[in-house]
Amino acid sequence: MSDTIRKNRKKISIGRIFVYVFLFITSILSLFPFYWMFVMATRPSAAYNSIPPTLTPGNMLIENFKKVLNEIDFFGGMWNSFVLCAVVTIVVLFISSLAGFAFAKFKFPGKNFLFVAILVTMIIPPQLGLIPQYFLIANANLLDTLPGVMILFFLNPLGIFLMRQYISGAVPDELIEAAKLDGCSNLRIYWRIVLPIILPAFATLGIIVFTAVWGEFLWQFTILRDPETYTIQVALAQLSNTNNIDFGMILSGVFWATVPLLIVFLLFNRLFISSITEGSVK
Amino acid sequence: MNASSKKVSIFKKRKFRSEEKKDMISGYLYIAPFFIIFALIGLYPALFSIYLAFQKWNGLSPMTFNGLANFELVLTDPLFWKSVYNTIIMGIMGTAPQLVVGLILAYLLNMAFLKFKSYFRVTIFMPYLTSMVAVALIFSVLFSNHESSLANYVLTHFFGLDPIAWAASEWGTKIAISLMVFWRWVGYNTIIYLAGIQSIPNDLYEAATVDGANKAQQLWYITIPMMKPFIILTVFTSTVGAMQLFSEPTVFLGADAFTRDEAMTIVMYLYRDAFRLQSFGTASATAIILLVIITIFALINLRLTQGLGRKKRRVKK
Numbered sequence: 155m156s157d158t159i160r161k162n163r164k165k166i167s168i169g170r171i172f173v174y175v176f177l178f179i180t181s182i183l184s185l186f187p188f189y190w191m192f193v194m195a196t197r198p199s200a201a202y203n204s205i206p207p208t209l210t211p212g213n214m215l216i217e218n219f220k221k222v223l224n225e226i227d228f229f230g231g232m233w234n235s236f237v238l239c240a241v242v243t244i245v246v247l248f249i250s251s252l253a254g255f256a257f258a259k260f261k262f263p264g265k266n267f268l269f270v271a272i273l274v275t276m277i278i279p280p281q282l283g284l285i286p287q288y289f290l291i292a293n294a295n296l297l298d299t300l301p302g303v304m305i306l307f308f309l310n311p312l313g314i315f316l317m318r319q320y321i322s323g324a325v326p327d328e329l330i331e332a333a334k335l336d337g338c339s340n341l342r343i344y345w346r347i348v349l350p351i352i353l354p355a356f357a358t359l360g361i362i363v364f365t366a367v368w369g370e371f372l373w374q375f376t377i378l379r380d381p382e383t384y385t386i387q388v389a390l391a392q393l394s395n396t397n398n399i400d401f402g403m404i405l406s407g408v409f410w411a412t413v414p415l416l417i418v419f420l421l422f423n424r425l426f427i428s429s430i431t432e433g434s435v436k
Numbered sequence: 437m438n439a440s441s442k443k444v445s446i447f448k449k450r451k452f453r454s455e456e457k458k459d460m461i462s463g464y465l466y467i468a469p470f471f472i473i474f475a476l477i478g479l480y481p482a483l484f485s486i487y488l489a490f491q492k493w494n495g496l497s498p499m500t501f502n503g504l505a506n507f508e509l510v511l512t513d514p515l516f517w518k519s520v521y522n523t524i525i526m527g528i529m530g531t532a533p534q535l536v537v538g539l540i541l542a543y544l545l546n547m548a549f550l551k552f553k554s555y556f557r558v559t560i561f562m563p564y565l566t567s568m569v570a571v572a573l574i575f576s577v578l579f580s581n582h583e584s585s586l587a588n589y590v591l592t593h594f595f596g597l598d599p600i601a602w603a604a605s606e607w608g609t610k611i612a613i614s615l616m617v618f619w620r621w622v623g624y625n626t627i628i629y630l631a632g633i634q635s636i637p638n639d640l641y642e643a644a645t646v647d648g649a650n651k652a653q654q655l656w657y658i659t660i661p662m663m664k665p666f667i668i669l670t671v672f673t674s675t676v677g678a679m680q681l682f683s684e685p686t687v688f689l690g691a692d693a694f695t696r697d698e699a700m701t702i703v704m705y706l707y708r709d710a711f712r713l714q715s716f717g718t719a720s721a722t723a724i725i726l727l728v729i730i731t732i733f734a735l736i737n738l739r740l741t742q743g744l745g746r747k748k749r750r751v752k753k
Binding site for chain 1: 458463470472478482484488541544545549555556560562565567573574575576577580585593623630631669674676679680682683686687690691703706711722723724727730
């Protein structure tokens with residue numbers, strides 16, 4: 155009897171070791187490209203030709219980065235991306251929470267139809283309107299400007315959906331009724347009662363919007379043709395377009411562009427992961 | 437006394453009415469910003485694309501009606517079909533394994549005995565935070581044509597194979613691009629599946645254990661069916677995403693992106709028509725064909741995933 159128990163335990167522990175090994179290998183495979191990017195970013199381009207490949211960091215971190223600065227306007231790109239993402243995030247939070255508030259707490263004819271219509275717009279692939287959108291921006295003289303890029307990202311049906319869900323759950327009707335009896339206008343109710351309650355949902359939606367816009371490429375690549383207005387994604391893409399490809403330089407650019415976001419992620423990883431799951435699962 | 441209370445109630449009612457009206461106006465006002473922006477940059481361009489698909493236009497001279505000629509041009513262009521083929525192949529290679537591995541990882545990450553859970557979760561999720569451009573650049577160096585690239589080193593020294601021109605061969609480009617899609621998204625899907633697994637009530641498993649179901653049976657009869665909504669969601673988003681593949685091949689191939697055909701996707705074909713060849717009519721026709729293709733694939737995959745678990749129920753009976 156005790157023998158079979160011991161056998162069972164042994165079996166389980168082998169299974170457990172297998173689980174740990176599998177997960178460990180997966181985490182190594184996930185991390186390796188990051189590590190290797192760092193290695194290449196610190197090595198001269200010639201290190202690339204060595205066999206076996208170099209797997210330890212060198213001392214050219216700064217020099218490679220200087221080459222990046224000669225090639226593209228790195229800090230300008232980071233700044234443009236940051237401005238783009240910050241403005242888009244704030245505007246989307248505002249538009250979504252206001253509309254979410256209306257859909258959650260007001261009665262008006264056609265409400266359900268309009269809400270479903272917003273959800274339906276999520277299915278339209280963004281490329282369908284790409285060409286007319288480009289000409290709209292061009293005719294408004296907004297090519298090569300950040301506002302020209304921003305306006306498309308202001309459309310965020312998912313944000314309205316998330317905000318409606320959150321507001322109908324988290325903001326009690328009694329509170330709104332009470333405020334109305336006190337003579338609060340609807341806008342005041344939104345500002346003084348709804349906004350403070352939905353701040354956690356702002357964090358969720360904010361992270362989703364910021365990271366999505368930060369990484370988006372096709373639209374930014376289409377609208378921004380002037381190096382002065384490049385966002386970091388468009389600027390980085392130019393690194394592999396040069397005639398004399400320098401791998402150390404390319405990965406140095408990628409490294410310095412990726413590290414800030416990764417640091418923020420590692421600091422707030424719980425919030426990041428739960429936000430992004432919530433955004434897609436709800 | 438009676439009269440005054442009546443007055444109050446009428447007053448209240450009137451106040452209530454005007455309150456209702458106010459709410460109605462506020463409601464419309466608050467949703468207006470979205471709809472105004474949508475009409476301008478969502479709906480109008482989508483409709484205009486349909487109009488443009490029937491016009492001949494180079495962006496400068498006036499448009500001329502072209503009938504179905506744009507569609508004919510696109511549908512008889514071998515390069516278009518090559519791009520459809522490329523998109524489907526890379527879509528399958530990049531997403532199908534990802535969903536399977538994601539399910540396995542989520543299942544393992546949910547095991548009760550597991551330690552370092554948050555370490556595993558964070559590291560597996562990390563690639564998702566890297567932008568598509570960054571991923572494509574990292575992989576363009578990992579998988580370069582050079583014999584000394586890391587991918588070729590592994591191939592030649594560990595597997596005894598010949599080095600591959602990753603950025604210039606039919607299967608090399610497709611494998612490298614599929615791998616980067618896989619690497620970036622597998623953690624994302626794992627996290628979604630994990631949320632799905634954790635939403636399954638524990639008493640279901642307890643009841644099954646009491647009834648004598650083993651772990652494999654529990655996985656097959658409880659976990660997978662309960663995960664169906666999450667599987668449908670990820671299959672749907674991955675399918676739609678795969679059909680829109682653009683950034684990874686474009687950045688991976690760099691200067692060659694729009695001249696080589698090994699990794700040209702449908703969206704790249706569209707982009708090339710519009711912004712390299714100034715043929716906006718055919719590009720718009722491509723956009724509409726793309727919409728049709730996406731719809732077809734999304735429906736097929738929805739059908740397939742909805743069938744998940746149906747067979748099992750029949751067996752149970």
